Amino acid sequence: MTAPGPALTRVRAAYTRIAETKRPEIWIGLRPQAETEAEARAIDERLAAGESLPLAGTVAAVKGNIDVAGLPTTAGCPSYAYEPAQDAPAVARLRAAGAVVLGTTNLDQFATGLVGTRSPYGAVRNAHDPERVSGGSSSGSAVAVALGIADIALGTDTAGSGRVPAAFNGIVGIKPTYGLVPTEGVVPACASLDCVTVFARSIPEADRAFGVLATPAGRTAQLAARRPGPWRVAVPATEQLGELDPGWAEAFEAAASRLAHAGAELRRIDLAPFTAAAELLYEGAFVAERYTAVGSFIDKNTNSPDLDPTVARIITAARDLPAHRLFADRDRLAVLREQAMTALGDADALLLPTAPGHPTLAEVAADPLGANARLGRFTNSANLLDMCGIAVPAGEVDGLPFGVMLMxxxxxxxxxxxxxxxxxxxxxxxxxxxxxxxQPLNHQLVGLGARLAATTTTAPEYRLYALDTEPPKPGLVRVPAGQSGAAIEAEVWELPMEGLGALLAGLPRPMALGRVTLADGTSTTGFLCEPAAVEHAADITHLGGWRAYRAYLANS
Known part of the structure; x- marks a missing residue:
C-alpha cells in the first residue's frame, strides 16, 4: 500500500482536528471530507510528477464573505446567500498553489464588527479562553488557524478585522497595502478600503501565502529611497495609548524593548493624527459606504430574523448621512494623512498594541457598540491612511495572548x-x-522558516520504533535507567517560537514534544513518542536511525 502524500495526510489531520476541537461555530460551510481528499490526491499526483506547488500540503479556511465555488457566500446572513459561479481570485490563487480549501468560516455579519459575536451562526469563542471574544470580523478564520485546523486562512480587513482576531488568538495577521490582493468576489464592507488578509501561525507561513496572493503590479507607487541604517521604528509614549487592560502597557513596552535589543532604532511619535483618523471611520461619513454595499438588502429585510440587530442598526444609520459630510470628512482626512506621514517621517514602521484590551463575551453583550468601538482604537486608521500592517504575537498577559501591530x-x-x-x-x-x-514532512519545518543548525545523534539512552502510521514515522522513547539504549541519528533545527506552536497544534497522537538529550550532553525540545504506542511496534534501534531503516526497507 502506497503511503499517502503530504496533501492527503494534512487533509485527514485537519478533519481529525475538527472533530477533536468541537467548535462548530467556526464554520458556515464545511466541504465533505471525501471531496477534499480527492482534491488532495490530485495535488499529491502533481507533486510526484514534478510540478512546483508552493502551498502543497497546506489546508486553508476562507472567510464567509469571500467566494468559494461549490459553497454559498453568506457574509454571515443566510437569507443573503448566493451561489458563486467561481472562486474569488484570492481563493483561486491559493488553490492553484496547491492549498486545499476546507470551507467557509463564520464572521461578524457583513464584516461589520471587531468582536466575532454578531452572527446568526453563533458567537465564535476565543481559541484560548472560550469566555472571551475571538475578535472579528474574521473570527472563524482566525480561530481555525489558532486551533491547528487550518494552516492559513483568508480574512478581510476594513477597520482591523485581519489584525484584532490575530492578536486575540496568538497568531499572525497580514493586512497588505490596499490593492495588492484582489478583492473581486468579496462581499464589500467599504469597497474603497477593504483588503483581503492572511492568517497563519507564523510569519514564514503567512509570507508564503501572501506571496501567492499578492499582485505586485496591482497598484504603482513612488517610494522614497530608504536612508541606510538600522530599522527605524516609531513608538508612541505609553500615556498616548489611552486606557489599556491591566498588564498590557508593560507588555507593549517589553515588545518595544525587544525591538531595540534586536538592533532597531526607536523614536517617539505623536499619535494624535492616527487616533483622530481612526475616529473618522465610524464616527464620520465614511460609514455610508457600508450602506452602499448592503443597505438596500437590509431595508428590504428589516424584520428578517437573520439580521444581526447591531449590524443592521449601524448600516441603516448611515443611510441618511448628508453628502456634504463625506466631502468635509475627506478634506479632514487629507489633512490628518499629511500630519500622520509627517509625524512618521523616515521611520520604517509604527509600533502599536493591536488592541487596547480583550473583552469577555459577557462584556460585549452588555455594551455591544462601546466594547467594539474600543477595539478599533489602533487599527481603524490603517486603511484610511493607506498603510500596510502586520499583527504578531508578543507574549502573554495573565495567560492570554498579547499582540502588537507594525504599520x-x-x-x-x-x-x-x-x-x-x-x-x-x-x-x-x-x-x-x-x-x-x-523526508516527507521536512517541508513543514521549511515552511515555518526553520533552518538546519546541526546534524548529530541523541545520547545513547533511547530506542527507536517503526510506528504503524500514515505517513510512516518513528517513535523515539527514552529507556529507563539501567536498560540499554543507543545513539539515534538526529538533526537540530532552529525555528521561530510561534512555528513550534504551529507544529504542536497539529501534532497527532502518539507523538509528543519533550526534552531530548543530545550526544554532547545538552538537551533541547524534540519529538518523542508515548511509550504505550510502541508496545507492538518494530524495534529498529539497531539500525541507528530513521534514514537507515528506510534504506533497509528499500533494499529488502
Whole structure:
C-alpha cells in the first residue's frame, strides 16, 4: 500500500482536528471530507510528477464573505446567500498553489464588527479562553488557524478585522497595502478600503501565502529611497495609548524593548493624527459606504430574523448621512494623512498594541457598540491612511495572548514584515524521523522558516520504533535507567517560537514534544513518542536511525 502524500495526510489531520476541537461555530460551510481528499490526491499526483506547488500540503479556511465555488457566500446572513459561479481570485490563487480549501468560516455579519459575536451562526469563542471574544470580523478564520485546523486562512480587513482576531488568538495577521490582493468576489464592507488578509501561525507561513496572493503590479507607487541604517521604528509614549487592560502597557513596552535589543532604532511619535483618523471611520461619513454595499438588502429585510440587530442598526444609520459630510470628512482626512506621514517621517514602521484590551463575551453583550468601538482604537486608521500592517504575537498577559501591530506606509509590506521578525524569538527542535532533511514532512519545518543548525545523534539512552502510521514515522522513547539504549541519528533545527506552536497544534497522537538529550550532553525540545504506542511496534534501534531503516526497507 502506497503511503499517502503530504496533501492527503494534512487533509485527514485537519478533519481529525475538527472533530477533536468541537467548535462548530467556526464554520458556515464545511466541504465533505471525501471531496477534499480527492482534491488532495490530485495535488499529491502533481507533486510526484514534478510540478512546483508552493502551498502543497497546506489546508486553508476562507472567510464567509469571500467566494468559494461549490459553497454559498453568506457574509454571515443566510437569507443573503448566493451561489458563486467561481472562486474569488484570492481563493483561486491559493488553490492553484496547491492549498486545499476546507470551507467557509463564520464572521461578524457583513464584516461589520471587531468582536466575532454578531452572527446568526453563533458567537465564535476565543481559541484560548472560550469566555472571551475571538475578535472579528474574521473570527472563524482566525480561530481555525489558532486551533491547528487550518494552516492559513483568508480574512478581510476594513477597520482591523485581519489584525484584532490575530492578536486575540496568538497568531499572525497580514493586512497588505490596499490593492495588492484582489478583492473581486468579496462581499464589500467599504469597497474603497477593504483588503483581503492572511492568517497563519507564523510569519514564514503567512509570507508564503501572501506571496501567492499578492499582485505586485496591482497598484504603482513612488517610494522614497530608504536612508541606510538600522530599522527605524516609531513608538508612541505609553500615556498616548489611552486606557489599556491591566498588564498590557508593560507588555507593549517589553515588545518595544525587544525591538531595540534586536538592533532597531526607536523614536517617539505623536499619535494624535492616527487616533483622530481612526475616529473618522465610524464616527464620520465614511460609514455610508457600508450602506452602499448592503443597505438596500437590509431595508428590504428589516424584520428578517437573520439580521444581526447591531449590524443592521449601524448600516441603516448611515443611510441618511448628508453628502456634504463625506466631502468635509475627506478634506479632514487629507489633512490628518499629511500630519500622520509627517509625524512618521523616515521611520520604517509604527509600533502599536493591536488592541487596547480583550473583552469577555459577557462584556460585549452588555455594551455591544462601546466594547467594539474600543477595539478599533489602533487599527481603524490603517486603511484610511493607506498603510500596510502586520499583527504578531508578543507574549502573554495573565495567560492570554498579547499582540502588537507594525504599520508602515503603503507598499512597504516587505519592510514591515522584516521588522516584525525581530519580535519573533527562535527556539531549537530535535527531529529523528519524517521531519529530517529530505523526508516527507521536512517541508513543514521549511515552511515555518526553520533552518538546519546541526546534524548529530541523541545520547545513547533511547530506542527507536517503526510506528504503524500514515505517513510512516518513528517513535523515539527514552529507556529507563539501567536498560540499554543507543545513539539515534538526529538533526537540530532552529525555528521561530510561534512555528513550534504551529507544529504542536497539529501534532497527532502518539507523538509528543519533550526534552531530548543530545550526544554532547545538552538537551533541547524534540519529538518523542508515548511509550504505550510502541508496545507492538518494530524495534529498529539497531539500525541507528530513521534514514537507515528506510534504506533497509528499500533494499529488502
Amino acid at each position: 508602515g506606509p503603503g507598499f512597504t509590506d516587505e519592510r514591515v514584515g522584516a521588522i516584525a521578525r525581530l519580535l519573533t524569538p527562535v527556539t531549537r527542535l530535535a527531529v529523528v524521523g519524517a521531519h529530517l532533511s529530505g
